[in-house]
Amino acid sequence: MSLADPKSLVEYTATLDCIHCGLCLRTCPTFQLTGNEASSPRGRVYLMRGVAEGHIAGDDPSYRDELDFCLGCRHCESVCPAGVRYGEMLEFARDRAERATHRPWPEALGRFVGFQVVLPNRAFLRWSMNALGFAQRSGFLKRVAALAGARKQALLSLPLVPPKAEREPLPLVTPARGELRGEVTVLEGCVMPELFGRVNRATVDVLAAIGFATRTCGGHACCGALHAHNGELGRAKELAKDTIVAFDGVIGSDGEPLAVIVNSAGCGAHMKAYGHLLADDAAWRERAEAFSRRVFDFAEFVAQRAPPDWRPRVDPSTFGRITYDDPCHLCHGQQIRKEPRALLDRVAGLERVELPHSEQCCGSAGIYSMLRPEDSRAVFEPKLAALDEVRADTLVTANPGCHMQWDSGLDRAGRDVRVVHLAEVLAEASRSS
Numbered sequence: 544m545s546l547a548d549p550k551s552l553v554e555y556t557a558t559l560d561c562i563h564c565g566l567c568l569r570t571c572p573t574f575q576l577t578g579n580e581a582s583s584p585r586g587r588v589y590l591m592r593g594v595a596e597g598h599i600a601g602d603d604p605s606y607r608d609e610l611d612f613c614l615g616c617r618h619c620e621s622v623c624p625a626g627v628r629y630g631e632m633l634e635f636a637r638d639r640a641e642r643a644t645h646r647p648w649p650e651a652l653g654r655f656v657g658f659q660v661v662l663p664n665r666a667f668l669r670w671s672m673n674a675l676g677f678a679q680r681s682g683f684l685k686r687v688a689a690l691a692g693a694r695k696q697a698l699l700s701l702p703l704v705p706p707k708a709e710r711e712p713l714p715l716v717t718p719a720r721g722e723l724r725g726e727v728t729v730l731e732g733c734v735m736p737e738l739f740g741r742v743n744r745a746t747v748d749v750l751a752a753i754g755f756a757t758r759t760c761g762g763h764a765c766c767g768a769l770h771a772h773n774g775e776l777g778r779a780k781e782l783a784k785d786t787i788v789a790f791d792g793v794i795g796s797d798g799e800p801l802a803v804i805v806n807s808a809g810c811g812a813h814m815k816a817y818g819h820l821l822a823d824d825a826a827w828r829e830r831a832e833a834f835s836r837r838v839f840d841f842a843e844f845v846a847q848r849a850p851p852d853w854r855p856r857v858d859p860s861t862f863g864r865i866t867y868d869d870p871c872h873l874c875h876g877q878q879i880r881k882e883p884r885a886l887l888d889r890v891a892g893l894e895r896v897e898l899p900h901s902e903q904c905c906g907s908a909g910i911y912s913m914l915r916p917e918d919s920r921a922v923f924e925p926k927l928a929a930l931d932e933v934r935a936d937t938l939v940t941a942n943p944g945c946h947m948q949w950d951s952g953l954d955r956a957g958r959d960v961r962v963v964h965l966a967e968v969l970a971e972a973s974r975s976s
């Protein structure tokens with residue numbers, strides 16, 4: 544047998560890890576929707592192997608569609624007894640398929656502008672959000688959406704751009720409150736400062752409350768996670784290097800680079816994997832691994848480093864009955880499950896209930912909800928039913944994509960449930976204490 548592309552040898556070997564047990568099938572949202580083997584993790588691994596072996600063309604439309612249909616939620620990894628690294632394989636397969644596929648020029652232009660121009664650039668991100676905010680307020684977006692065919696609902700469900708006052712970047716330095724216990728830096732992110740500036744502010748507030756001064760990284764915008772997840776591995780590698788250089792330049796008072804706190808599960812999972820992403824680059828491999836060891840999810844860091852007697856308190860009426868929904872890239876991507884729950888349970892005055900099937904994907908999956916709105920909504924439906932079951936007043940998440948998906952899904956369904964980031968709950972509680 545000869546491989547279609549010798550460079551795919553490592554990934555081809557990875558496909559051989561699958562022992563065809565089928566344990567992943569029942570957890571996979573796309574298999575649940577269709578019942579088709581090709582839309583399951585096992586089926587997609589089989590297709591990837593077919594491409595590596597040259598039995599299936601790299602631009603075969605049905606192969607391409609199955610790659611696109613996958614949410615990249617990595618639930619299959621959590622249950623796989625053979626340790627199949629599905630997320631890495633999907634990134635590689637999408638990148639190869641992207642290179643093999645000829646897209647119509649409007650689509651290619653849209654991808655170029657989004658991935659190469661806007662996302663990596665703080666100024667372009669700001670202008671884009673200004674334009675989107677204007678289009679939303681003036682009604683222009685509704686007129687554009689009416690002409691957008693299948694993309695109409697995706698355009699209309701874009702989150703409302705907050706007023707400029709809420710979109711200010713974090714200060715370069717935020718001091719600790721009380722005794723100084725350490726210094727950290729935070730990833731502000733690409734869309735976070737524009738759409739969820741309040742979450743970034745809550746993040747540094749909580750860090751200050753537990754004794755950590757925060758320094759930010761100035762104009763840095765993008766860690767490259769969306770690129771890696773969407774077939775742009777070359778650009779993802781460049782952005783990983785930019786990110787490492789930017790954060791290695793934020794030095795603490797002891798002369799060492801600081802721990803990097805990330806409040807977006809998708810970005811955190813990706814940054815913790817820079818060592819793997821740059822493994823074949825001898826000049827960067829060790830530096831990337833060292834960087835990844837300094838990356839902490841917000842919940843992970845606060846749960847580990849908050850003083851044992853830190854017990855913030857809220858008035859029970861502030862959030863009502865709350866429930867926590869696991870972002871896929873936190874539970875499946877970073878194996879962080881108990882820390883967010885433990886932190887919520889530390890807050891006096893909160894009543895927390897478990898959300899059934901909270902490790903199931905909500906259908907957001909980065910830009911999936913915009914690219915495949917109908918599939919995204921179908922994946923969301925069981926999540927809404929689970930939320931209805933527990934009758935929560937507030938849903939807590941830890942990822943901006945999930946936050947938007949819940950906001951728009953609840954709005955569509957007419958449910959009066961508030962969606963907040965974990966950092967917002969803890970910040971409110973630490974302010975009220």
Ligand code: SF4
Nearest residue numbers: 571613614616617619
């Ligand atoms: S990543 Fe999610 S959607 Fe994709 S194959 Fe695995 S379980 Fe299914």
Ligand code: SF4
Nearest residue numbers: 561562564565567623
């Ligand atoms: S659980 Fe793992 S080994 Fe079993 S079929 Fe799925 S991918 Fe293959």
